[in-house]
Amino acid sequence: MKRSLIIFVTAACDSKCKHCFYYENIDGPQRTTLSVNDTRRLANALGPINDLSIGGGEPVLRKDLVPLLEPILRQGRPRSVNLPTGGLHAERTERAARGILEILPQTRLTISLSMDGPPAIHDRMRGVPGAYERQIETHDRLAPLARAGVINIKLVTTLCSLNQDYLYETLECAKSDFPAADFQHLEMMRGQPRDASLQAPDPGVLDQWREAIAKHWEGYRKFYGGGWRNKMVRSAKLRLHDLSVDYLRGVDNMPPCIAYQSHLVISETGDIAFCELTDPIGNLADDELPAILASAEAARRAAFIKDGCSCTHSCFTPTNLLHDRRELARLAADTLRAF
Template sequence: MCDIWKIREVREITPSDLAPHLASFRALKVRRIVFSGGEPLLHSDLASLGHLCRGEGIRLTLLTAGLLLERHAPAVASSMDDVIVSLDGPPEIHDEIRGVKSAQARVARGIRALRELRPGILVHGRCTVQKRNFRELRSTVRSAQGLGLNSFSFLAADVTSDAFNRPGGWTKEQQVGVALNATEVEELEREINALISECQEEIESGYIRENPEKLRRIVDHFRAHLGQRPAVAPRCNAPWVSAVIESDGAVRPCFFHRPIGNIQNGPLVSILNSAAALDFRHTLDVARNRICQKCVCSLFLNEQRKG
């Protein structure tokens, strides 16, 4: 659930903005970049950004709603290594949540167009679990399989942070429209258990990326939001192995923590090794940090933590 699309002024990182930081990418040994948004396919020259980064041997992933994928299939096929599309449910649920008639059909056409150009390209799916789709998790997996997606993932909706263009966070009224109430959490738990039982093969094969424990954490997240249990931070080392660069150049240690610099003001490698960044990482206790405890989008890589 993202409000970045509501930003009216054009803010985007251009190839000329990024080029001075290629030396930083080399110094940091960057191996992967995920282009997300908002909607990255609205970028005026995403392909050039992609080619610039791929020239450094970096693997590129596009995270998209998929509605513009058919139109931009040639650019995506030539510049990206793999794609993740948002899938909110079976067709009728997905279309309702997106507010676009035949939205899932448009995603399907985009995937077909992309694979006509790059038959072997990997296209994955991701579902954000929320009030309007939590009863349809099993049918969402079947829809993903029908679209020919290579894998599928679930995460809980973030309703409390000020990330993704939500200064001050959502109001209580906005949260209620997305989060689950106590009765619905009980229904979600039953749906998750049914998903684990009926999609055992998909879980064991890795088609569903989460194991049963991680799937059940989605229930825990909504229970914590209701105050039914303590919020528990996921295992995460994102600030030590990754960074987020926003469309205005702001650099964050992850999506949810405050910016630590801006690439318009200095090299990325200097920002990530600045006194402010080093102090942030040195003092961050993921398990006890309140922002981390509410995180729905953690990252853990088996890399040695430095600084």
């Protein structure tokens, strides 16, 4: 199967998010980062890919972001590109969006804006006074592109013990302050956060808000229109939400993870992994990608994932859901009931 690619383009970041799982890379010494030559080698080895997700750090801090991605965009021709940002750099974000679309205009480009609560909570979680207002500025700068149908704007809220009790206010602010957004995704905090006192959200709190979340999502008409595909997406989102909440309470019904064959992750230093939460299988500085994928370490990592590795990481759970026969049957039934 064609792989999806997650590429961490930098560990540099001007936010200090309490919930960040990548903070050791961000706070540590800044090491040599990927070059255009690296992405050219990667693109040549990978060929066509399904989807491209960009990570960091703060991706738009790389002044050469678009040239860095160009080989992957031209040769991989991903059907979708996801560019997340903390929203502190409106002009850079717009420039990156336009640059990506100039290279691959037919891709579905989503700009994912972090939105972790109402203003005071958002700023506290991200460690930057005024971050919420700057995120609104970034949204407003991108809004004309979204309204023209050129890009999608997605809000991403990472839920944890710090902001879980402000979920109602978070949903309300999402609608009032980010009107051009096409969707709001709720992500469960994962990994070990910078602030060790933070915990994953309380599943009991999420249970209380499930119907409000479902109703909130239905308000995004572009995402949840009336067709069968939209209803299937809605059913899948609700199922993944329920599976994630169950996982938090210790009930693991997640479909088997197939990240070892569906995805590839490359870090800003060239480390290659099937998932950024697992150990790397090699580095581009040491070998070519085909040799890394054929290595004994790759086989060990794949076996580890096959043996029952599971989590709530939303870069992988939708793919896992859509490749599980039982979940597909359930999804079809839920979609039919929605008509």
